[in-house]
Amino acid sequence: MSQSVFISYSRLDRAQCAALRKNLEDCGIRVQIDEISIEPGSSLRDSIRRLIEASDWTICLVSAHSLRSFWVIWEIHRFVETLSTERFLPAYLDQSFLQDRFVGDVQREVSERQQALASEMQARLEQNRSVDDLAAIHDHLNRLANELPAVVRRLRELCTIDLTPRNFEAGFGKFYRHMTGEGVPLSSITTPDSLENASYAERRRRIEDHIATNELQEAAAETMDLLRQFFSNDRDAVNKATHLSGQIRQLSEIYERESKKPGPMSFKFLNEYNKQVFDYADELLGLIPPELSDAA
Helix, strand or coil: CCCEEEEECCHHHHHHHHHHHHHHHHCCCEEEEHHHHCCCCCCHHHHHHHHHHHCCEEEEEECCCHHHCHHHHHHHHHHHHHCCHHHEEEEECCCHHHCCCHHHHHHHHHHHHHHHHHHHHHHHHHCCCCCHHHHHHHHHHHHHHHHHHHHHHHHHHCCCEECCHHHHHHHHHHHHHHHHCCCCCCCCCCCHHHHHCCCHHHHHHHHHHHHHCCCHHHHHHHHHHHHHHHCCCCHHHHHHHHHHHHHHHHHHHHHHHHHCCCCCCCHHHHHHHHHHHHHHHHHHHHHCCCCCCCCC
16 A cells, blocks of 8 residues: 655745655655645645645655744644654754754744734724734734744654755655655655756656656646746746646546446546546646746
8 A cells, every 4th residue: 555645844945845745756655735735715724634634644844944834833733742743754954943043033033023914904904994814814923933932842852854955865765764664766866956957848848748648646746846936926827737736636536436436437437537638738738838938
């Protein structure tokens, strides 16, 4: 039975996450990440909870970025306080959390953001305008500041894997051995640098290869990574890719359910399935131009 992993990370560490995901999937391990595994319109908190509970392991990429994220702090806190840490595999991308002043620095940043929010909320209230969105952010910042000290203390106590750039390959090997008890079956490891330095044309060719082998979920994930790297200002394209990824995942789940039913799949289902596959493939390729534009 194949292993499944949920990766908790900051969007600012997407290159490291993409490299880790690719190596895990190349080893036959199923990877779930919130941006490609959560259905549009669903509750983020409930969806993340389900992903954590449904996965064999949760890998948390700890960095100066992720420990400033309310959602990453919430995911870590959920594990270290309420779930078994045997399924929790933290890895650090930098050593900032080991510094004595780290928690205090983040709490001061949070306090400054809350003061700015309070001023904006007061201005809105004077104009009889709603502050619900800002109040939610203020509450998230409160919980981040309050829970950060305990989370950092536990991360320092746990056996956290070194996944810094110079130790990425060795760190990945430790992950794989911990999860499977075996050595890494790959002849070479894809590093974050190799993904970041890949040319636009190479990245697009990888997407085309995924589509050619009917690996639409992989193609969707790669498309989002490419759009964020080269077209980060085109939020509409990124949002479309995210929505399309959810649709592709749902189609894959439907096909898997149908394949488990007794007897051959109906011609009608296969015909509709193949049509959707081609439509989704065309939509993915339509999100990215064949050549890199000057505006990218």
